[in-house]
Amino acid sequence: MIQHFHFKPLFENSQLPGWVITFYYKQQYYKAEYNKDGSIKWIGIKPSEEELVAVEKMIHELMLFHVYD
Template sequence: MIQHFNFKPLYENAQLPGWALTFFYKQQRYSAEYKKDGGITFIGEAPSPNDLANVEKMIHELMLFHVYD
Protein backbone atom coordinates (compact mmCIF):
# COMPACT_ATOMS: atom_id res chain seq x y z
CA MET A 1 0.00 0.00 0.00
CA ILE A 2 1.20 3.50 -0.82
CA GLN A 3 1.47 5.80 2.19
CA HIS A 4 2.01 9.55 2.60
CA PHE A 5 1.14 10.24 -1.05
CA ASN A 6 1.84 13.86 -2.00
CA PHE A 7 1.65 15.63 -5.34
CA LYS A 8 2.20 19.14 -6.63
CA PRO A 9 2.11 20.68 -10.11
CA LEU A 10 5.37 20.62 -12.05
CA TYR A 11 4.68 24.06 -13.49
CA GLU A 12 3.71 27.37 -11.92
CA ASN A 13 0.79 27.57 -14.33
CA ALA A 14 -1.37 24.88 -12.71
CA GLN A 15 -3.36 24.55 -15.95
CA LEU A 16 -0.43 22.70 -17.53
CA PRO A 17 -0.57 18.98 -16.77
CA GLY A 18 2.28 17.27 -14.97
CA TRP A 19 2.85 16.55 -11.30
CA ALA A 20 5.72 15.79 -8.95
CA LEU A 21 4.92 12.85 -6.67
CA THR A 22 6.41 11.57 -3.44
CA PHE A 23 5.23 8.56 -1.48
CA PHE A 24 6.32 5.63 0.67
CA TYR A 25 5.94 2.02 -0.41
CA LYS A 26 7.20 -0.84 1.75
CA GLN A 27 8.97 1.67 4.03
CA GLN A 28 10.96 3.11 1.07
CA ARG A 29 10.53 6.72 -0.10
CA TYR A 30 10.04 7.26 -3.83
CA SER A 31 9.85 10.33 -6.06
CA ALA A 32 8.33 10.40 -9.51
CA GLU A 33 6.82 12.61 -12.19
CA TYR A 34 3.33 11.95 -13.48
CA LYS A 35 3.09 13.07 -17.11
CA LYS A 36 0.04 14.41 -18.94
CA ASP A 37 -0.30 11.14 -20.88
CA GLY A 38 -0.37 9.11 -17.64
CA GLY A 39 3.26 8.04 -17.89
CA ILE A 40 5.20 7.75 -14.67
CA THR A 41 8.93 8.49 -14.54
CA PHE A 42 10.66 7.59 -11.30
CA ILE A 43 13.38 9.93 -10.08
CA GLY A 44 16.17 7.93 -8.52
CA GLU A 45 15.29 4.44 -7.38
CA ALA A 46 12.11 2.77 -8.70
CA PRO A 47 10.15 -0.03 -7.05
CA SER A 48 11.29 -3.56 -7.84
CA PRO A 49 10.09 -5.02 -11.16
CA ASN A 50 7.81 -7.37 -9.20
CA ASP A 51 6.07 -4.40 -7.52
CA LEU A 52 6.20 -1.85 -10.34
CA ALA A 53 2.89 -2.68 -12.07
CA ASN A 54 1.03 -2.70 -8.74
CA VAL A 55 2.58 0.63 -7.66
CA GLU A 56 1.75 2.27 -11.00
CA LYS A 57 -1.86 1.06 -10.73
CA MET A 58 -2.17 2.56 -7.22
CA ILE A 59 -0.66 5.87 -8.44
CA HIS A 60 -3.15 6.05 -11.33
CA GLU A 61 -6.05 5.43 -8.93
CA LEU A 62 -4.82 8.11 -6.50
CA MET A 63 -4.32 10.64 -9.31
CA LEU A 64 -7.81 9.96 -10.66
CA PHE A 65 -9.25 10.52 -7.20
CA HIS A 66 -7.25 13.65 -6.28
CA VAL A 67 -6.66 15.43 -9.58
CA TYR A 68 -9.20 14.38 -12.16
CA ASP A 69 -12.27 13.99 -9.94
Protein backbone atom coordinates (compact mmCIF):
# COMPACT_ATOMS: atom_id res chain seq x y z
CA MET A 1 0.00 0.00 0.00
CA ILE A 2 1.24 3.47 -0.87
CA GLN A 3 1.63 5.81 2.10
CA HIS A 4 2.24 9.56 2.45
CA PHE A 5 1.37 10.25 -1.19
CA HIS A 6 2.11 13.85 -2.24
CA PHE A 7 2.01 15.60 -5.59
CA LYS A 8 2.82 19.09 -6.81
CA PRO A 9 2.82 20.69 -10.26
CA LEU A 10 6.03 20.45 -12.28
CA PHE A 11 5.61 24.00 -13.57
CA GLU A 12 4.81 27.31 -11.85
CA ASN A 13 1.98 27.82 -14.32
CA SER A 14 -0.32 25.13 -12.97
CA GLN A 15 -2.23 25.17 -16.27
CA LEU A 16 0.57 23.03 -17.74
CA PRO A 17 0.10 19.37 -16.88
CA GLY A 18 2.75 17.34 -15.13
CA TRP A 19 3.41 16.58 -11.47
CA VAL A 20 6.18 15.48 -9.15
CA ILE A 21 4.93 12.68 -6.94
CA THR A 22 6.49 11.29 -3.79
CA PHE A 23 5.40 8.41 -1.58
CA TYR A 24 6.48 5.48 0.55
CA TYR A 25 5.89 1.88 -0.47
CA LYS A 26 7.02 -0.94 1.81
CA GLN A 27 9.06 1.51 3.88
CA GLN A 28 10.98 2.75 0.80
CA TYR A 29 10.78 6.37 -0.40
CA TYR A 30 10.06 6.94 -4.10
CA LYS A 31 9.97 10.01 -6.31
CA ALA A 32 8.76 10.29 -9.89
CA GLU A 33 7.34 12.59 -12.55
CA TYR A 34 3.76 11.89 -13.57
CA ASN A 35 2.96 13.18 -17.05
CA LYS A 36 -0.42 14.14 -18.49
CA ASP A 37 -0.46 11.00 -20.66
CA GLY A 38 -0.14 8.83 -17.56
CA SER A 39 3.49 7.93 -18.11
CA ILE A 40 5.71 7.79 -15.05
CA LYS A 41 9.40 8.73 -15.11
CA TRP A 42 11.12 7.47 -11.99
CA ILE A 43 13.64 9.72 -10.26
CA GLY A 44 16.20 7.62 -8.46
CA ILE A 45 15.15 4.11 -7.55
CA LYS A 46 11.96 2.47 -8.78
CA PRO A 47 9.98 -0.50 -7.46
CA SER A 48 11.11 -3.98 -8.41
CA GLU A 49 9.88 -5.37 -11.73
CA GLU A 50 7.54 -7.73 -9.86
CA GLU A 51 5.86 -4.84 -8.02
CA LEU A 52 6.07 -2.13 -10.70
CA VAL A 53 2.70 -2.85 -12.37
CA ALA A 54 0.84 -2.88 -9.04
CA VAL A 55 2.52 0.34 -7.82
CA GLU A 56 1.83 2.16 -11.10
CA LYS A 57 -1.83 1.09 -10.93
CA MET A 58 -2.11 2.54 -7.40
CA ILE A 59 -0.47 5.79 -8.57
CA HIS A 60 -2.92 6.11 -11.49
CA GLU A 61 -5.86 5.60 -9.14
CA LEU A 62 -4.57 8.22 -6.69
CA MET A 63 -3.93 10.75 -9.46
CA LEU A 64 -7.40 10.19 -10.90
CA PHE A 65 -8.89 10.80 -7.48
CA HIS A 66 -6.80 13.86 -6.52
CA VAL A 67 -6.12 15.64 -9.81
CA TYR A 68 -8.68 14.66 -12.40
CA ASP A 69 -11.76 14.51 -10.17
